[in-house]
Amino acid sequence: MQNSFTEENYLKIIHALSGRDGVEVSTNALAESTSTRAASVTDMLRKLADKGLIHYKKYQGVTLTESGEKVAIKVIRKHRLWEVFLVEKLGFGWDEVHDIAEELEHVPSEVLVEKLDAFLGHPKFDPHGDPIPDAKGNLTEPDYLILTDVHVGEKVLMMGVLDHAPSFLQHLDRSGITLGAVIEVKEINEYDKSASVQINGGPTLFISLEVSKNLLVQRR
Amino acid sequence: MQNSFTEENYLKIIHALSGRDGVEVSTNALAESTSTRAASVTDMLRKLADKGLIHYKKYQGVTLTESGEKVAIKVIRKHRLWEVFLVEKLGFGWDEVHDIAEELEHVPSEVLVEKLDAFLGHPKFDPHGDPIPDAKGNLTEPDYLILTDVHVGEKVLMMGVLDHAPSFLQHLDRSGITLGAVIEVKEINEYDKSASVQINGGPTLFISLEVSKNLLVQRR
């Protein structure tokens, strides 16, 4: 049988909260992420367990089964491909596409996804630098650094963001920090861990720890 | 407030069954079109009436209000634009797109529709020859002829279809009858009203009354 919009969202969120080592996700964490109450989460967990999509023992938290993982990854693939479409083809900003993709990701049709993928040229990353699972369901998270782990004097490439909030992305736009930008760390302030960074060999600017913590980068 | 997926479908179907002269639509006709029971339709009609989207008096059938008409036309605009996208950009056949568009038409976001429209070059017709309402909600049905109204000897242009069933569209594909094709009526058989027609000055073929009744054409 088909999974509902709501079920797909639960699976996607369990995948995200479970992390790459597949740690148990708590009822309260899910209530928070789904903007529902813990009691509602418990109801849904029983249902997902009955469908064989999650491992669930009362009071012990949940993890995805193989089949639940498959569904979650398909939804993530669709979400990220639609985001590429919205930015590359329709001209949306990277700060505007998440909510729309949140709807498009639930449109069913295998062939639609595959034709969209081909139309976009089989992109490997979405507009936020997140990897796009392939048609077989393989999702490989690249191991990026967080900018806070970079030492003074190092030059790194901007590869992605941890915070996807429009306000954060707009802040990066205003600072000229885009995917692929070269970031050289010039100075780190002992007191508040704020930093001076030079973008693409051009302007130098100050960024707060809050910003550094949300930037994914890579040594060249 | 927002209209649900289901409410949007009811409005769209009332629009279609009501025709251009806005005739009353019966409960049974809606039950048929929505694949539900008459009792379920009655419930929904009460709700749509409460929201001011339809004119409804018990036992008298329904018509759309101005505001219901607006919603219906927006949904139709989205449906047809997405069909253009699927055919023109993703390479689907005109027989494959209806069901997918049926889902995409309910994705909310005004700006998405307008950016999609611009991306497609503001098309005026969908892949089946149906007119696409403009951003302001103007929908002008061109007054095409049905092929059965064309006399022997006349040459007409193929402009659209009345039946959107995949099997009918595939039949047209196999016959070489596509949008824009020139159709010359060579002969009409008295007995069963089947006809011989020449397509684009090339091959001549026989078509049944069933086919003729579903072809929209225009004198040149």
Add this chain to the structure above:
DNA sequence: ATATATTTTTAGGTTAGTCTAAATTTTTTA
């Protein structure tokens, strides 16, 4: 180790959209 706090589940309800069966209204037929 017990008391307290936190987390999770259970119990009992609500709303949207559907259903069947029965009642009512309208239409058709004799």
Add this chain to the structure above:
DNA sequence: TAAAAAATTTAGACTAACCTAAAAATATAT
């Protein structure tokens, strides 16, 4: 124009996804 047939509405129920309040299980702190 009265009886029969057809269409429509009402009554009462069901499921999915949510809720609040209360009970039970687990974790934390004295």
